[in-house]
Amino acid sequence: MSNQQGDNARASFEQAKALVIDSIAETMDLYGVTRSAGNLYGTMYFGNDMTLDEMREKLGMSKPSMSTGVKKLQDYNIVKQTFRKGTRRQTFAAEKDFFQFFANFFAKKWLREARINLDAIHKAQQELDQLLENESVDGNLREEALLTYRQMEDSKPYYYWLQKLVASIESGELFDAIPVDEIKKQ
């Protein structure tokens, strides 16, 4: 095989991967992951564990960018540091099982959502409580405050449900209820 042909074949291979890497980055963008972090994840998805310099090389970006990018991905729980013996460079590997990706990524976000909002509701309801206990508060405002208090109260089950959902992901229960299958539904 001539070099020319070999280069074409290699380029074609890289292009095929690039298509999917792009689409991964595009869809991660839907969930608030920046394009460049998504791109990094996609690149790591199709590779083995990588050092920061290998990432820099692949993506043509600076090393600090790779450092912060990989940190973000670690923060999403979808990249882990690995240990490659014989080098003192840090190496990192992407979570390649998308089900695990889903579990790690959304579990973290949903738990955070639940915690933050339940906290805020707790504080807001304390404030509203004070208001409602105060006899001299105008009847109209009382009524509004009561309705708002109830609206907050009624939203709590949603956050508890998010917590249950996360638990069911972690226990595997969700995957029993909605089993993975290979039958194309598209």
Add this chain to the structure above:
Amino acid sequence: MSNQQGDNARASFEQAKALVIDSIAETMDLYGVTRSAGNLYGTMYFGNDMTLDEMREKLGMSKPSMSTGVKKLQDYNIVKQTFRKGTRRQTFAAEKDFFQFFANFFAKKWLREARINLDAIHKAQQELDQLLENESVDGNLREEALLTYRQMEDSKPYYYWLQKLVASIESGELFDAIPVDEIKKQ
């Protein structure tokens, strides 16, 4: 009740709501919704249907901002246009049922994720097919291409599962499997 006291009470009420509006905006931010769109949603969540001018007034922002903001929220399927008779102004209302919010918001994203990535995989696999059919391609590259082809193939079940998950949300099956309850688990 004196005006001073009344004003304090009103301010306290508004502050209680603001706490929760902020936390809603903060958590929507986790999923790639900008703070200002999240803030708008939160504001609408605690109000009735609103016109663009009412939003502008509440948030202290320009009308074009409200127009684009509300459009984004409509795009996420979490705000709908409503009809208030007696005015020719458009009115909009937020989805107040967070379970419906969850269903609308994530279903749309997950379906989009599945479609985009399955499309890209389809195209990439065609490219890899050509490469693998070409007898003159170097053995090493063939091997790599084959592994990558399989990696893509193996990721498909995940996207089909996302589609199933969406279907189970829409059918209510998910909520049978992971029932809503009021027991605090935090």
Add this chain to the structure above:
DNA sequence: AACTTTATTAAATTTTTTCTTAACAAACTT
């Protein structure tokens, strides 16, 4: 202990995004 290698932090720059004002278009009123 001085020198290398590697990763992170800081500062500055560039790019992207958001927001506002101004212009426009469309629909309704008189």
Add this chain to the structure above:
DNA sequence: AAGTTTGTTAAGAAAAAATTTAATAAAGTT
């Protein structure tokens, strides 16, 4: 039909975020 009201698009300004280069720190090697 002219004038209003309302919503959207366009252009410019402001703000925010991402990226790079340079500096620093930390760890390992000779």
